[in-house]
Amino acid sequence: MQCGYFDDWRCRSCSLMGDPYAAQLAAKQRRAEELLAPFGVGTWHPAVASGERDYRNKAKMVVGGTVDAPTIGVLDADGHGIDLQACGICSPGHRAAFPVLARFITLARLTPYDVATRRGELKHLIVTESPDGELMVRFVLRSSEPLPRLRKHLPTLLAELPHARVVSANLLPEHKAVLEGVDEVVLTEQQTLPMRLNDVTMHLRPQSFFQTNTAIAEALYAEARDWIRGLAPDEAWDLYSGVGGFALHIADGRTAVTGIETSVEAVASAELSRTDAVLSRVGFAAGDATAFALGAAAAPDLVIVNPPRRGIGAELAGWLEQSDASHVLYSSCNAVSLAKDLAAMPSLRPVRARVFDMFPQTTHFEVMTLLERL
Template sequence: MQCSYFDAVACRSCTLMGQPYGDQLTAKQRHCAHLLERYPDLEWLPAVASRESGYRNKAKMVVSGTVEEPLLGILDAAGEGIDLTSCGITGEELRDAFPVLAAFVTRARLTPYDVPRRRGELKYVLLTVSPDGELMLRLVLRSTESLVRIRKHLPWLLDALPTLRVVSANLQPEHKAVLEGEEEIVLTEQATLRMAVNDVVLHLRPQSFFQTNTAVAAALYRQGREWVQEVDPASVWDLYCGVGGFALHSAGEGRAVTGIEISREAIASAEASRNEAGLPGVRFAAGDATAFALAADAPPELVIVNPPRRGIGPDLAAWLEASGVRRVIYSSCRAQSLAKDLAAMPSLRPTRARVLDMFPQTTHYEVMVLLERAPL
């Protein structure tokens, strides 16, 4: 894939841009295998490839420029805006929506935030597309000053973007490198974006996290479900469950599934999905994954962990090592953290692994590992 922004040195976020995709995928497999080379018996399943372009289901666009001529994209080193509305890794539905959003900025008189001068209102436009082509828009604002105008012109926006389902305003008043604030104001009747992934419908609330690459996320959940079904455990924990993707894919007759996630918004999303699917055996709770495990009376038969980049950490690794849990499915977005955590759980041996290329054109990838407790 070639990118005019990359070639012009306007954006270098995709550090592998221009390299043949097959070479990228091979290098990622090689990198992960090197990090896990202390496990020579590990079976490597074929890597899951992605589309090279148009794979991103979300766009996080800095808003700069002026009310009359807003720019959606990124900032350069001096804090000036660079338009990225033709970014090739962004989904087509998102790219098609950007001109309408720019027109809405002008129509609603939303002053772009000027970072060097610390003035203005609209900081970011956050846009997500579902597999069905429906959109969720979040406007990150410094204050509520523009809400009256946003509400006034919202009918125009919904008419101009007929696939737009959810619109919200997020308040982030501080001048610092933080994407969003805690307060979210939903401006549409519909409050969740329906994400149909495999045969599961996930409800995504504005402040909930979902994987950037829907097709590869679907493969991730299918692999997790396959490993769970092979074992057919009576009880499963999904720690760092997010909006419940692994937990809902793990549901089965007579199986007790518990999902734990620190974000209350994500848990609200997961519960909405569970209720719509009619899965009484699946329970979700907001809380710290490590604290939940350490306070539990007894472990489940199988644990799924899908932690942030830092990994599960020494406390949860130590608990899993000592818990007697027979199997663990570990989904990692940073293989270095995975390797460190595995070293802290010597009784849980990785038996199968699979690289899933969630982020083409970059060095990042996802890897799933099935761990099984070594016999005594």
């Protein structure tokens, strides 16, 4: 894939842009195998390839420029906006929406936030597209001051962007390098974006994490279901459960599944999905994964972990090592921390593993492994 933004040095976020995709995928496979070599993986399944472009279902864009000429993209080293509305890794739905959103910024007089002077209101646009082409649009603002204008002009936005199901304002008053704040004001009647993957529909609320690459997320969850089906666990935990992707996919009416996630919004999303699917043996709760495990009376047959880049850490790894759990399904977005965690669990051997290319054009990838107690 070639990108004019990358070639012109306007955006270098995709560090592998221009490299042949087959070479990218092979390098990721080699890296995963090197890191997990000390643990004797039983079977390496072929890496799951992604489409090279159009793969992102979530665009996290910085707003710069002026209210009459806004940029939607990134900031340069001096804090000036670089417009990336034609970004090739964003979905076609994103690219169609960006010009409409730029016009709306001008109409609603949402002054872009200037990092140097700390003035202005609109900091970021976060746009998520569902597999059905519906959108969630979030305006990250410095304060609530623009909310009346957002509400006033919302009908115009919805008329020009009919696929926008959820529109909200996120409030981020602090001047710091984070994407969003704590408070969210939903402006539309609909408050969730249905994300239909395989035969499971997840209801995504604002501030809920969801895998960035829809096609690869589908493959990941389907593979997890296949690996687990033969184990037939009586009970399973899905730690770091997010909006419930793994838990909802392995729910079969026989296994009792508990999902634990720190994000209250994600838990609300997962519970709505569970209720909608009428799954009586699945439940979700807000909490810390490690604290939940350490406070449990006993371990289940299966523990699923899908932690952030830092991994599960020594405390949870140590608990899993000493527990009676017969299997652990570990999905990792950082093979370095995965290897560190595996070293702390020598009684759990990886019997199979697979790379899923969640992030083409970058060095990042997802790797899932099934661990079995020796």
